[in-house]
Amino acid sequence: MRAFELDPRLTRDTFAVGRLGLCELRLMNDRRWPWLILVPQRNDVVEFHELTPLDQTMLTFEVSLVAPVLKRITRADKLNIGTLGNVVSMFHLHIVARSAGDANWPGPVWGHGSAIPYGEMEASELLERVREAVLSA
Incomplete structure (x- = not known):
């Protein structure tokens, strides 16, 4: 069995938060919406139903x-x-925080404008807050 390899586009567009039991947890580098991504550490899985029941x-x-x-x-x-x-076929799940009045409220985040990257300090602070809350639970 070969080691898990994250799709290069996910590596490029996200920050690593940490590893959970199944998934890599990542933060999308787009400050318009706080946006986490769960990526099951399984190669060659494209659809949810391709994951085992466990x-x-x-x-x-x-x-x-x-x-x-x-x-x-x-x-x-x-x-x-x-x-x-549709763009990155490796199975991954998006969790996007939305607020009334955000960049495309109430429309979807996909296909709306271009990403606005986090500043280094802003990304670092959000990553630490998520790590502390999720990984120390």
Whole structure:
């Protein structure tokens, strides 16, 4: 079995938060929306149904662990949780914090404008808050 390899586009567009039981947890480098991504550490998985039943259960557990943390930290009005995979086919799950009046409220975040990268300090502070809340739970 070969070691897990993260899609290069996910590596380029995100910051590593840490590893959970199944997934790599990553922060999208787009300050318009606080946006976490869970990537199951499984090569060659494109669709949710391709995960084993145990991995599906673990993913659901990890979403339930991460989502309320993101909502609390950001004071979001709503979380958008989805799997698209139209650009990056490697299976990954998005958890996006949305607030009334954000860059495309109430429309979707996908396909709206261009990413606005975090400043180094801003990214570092958000990463630390998420790490502390999720990884020390």
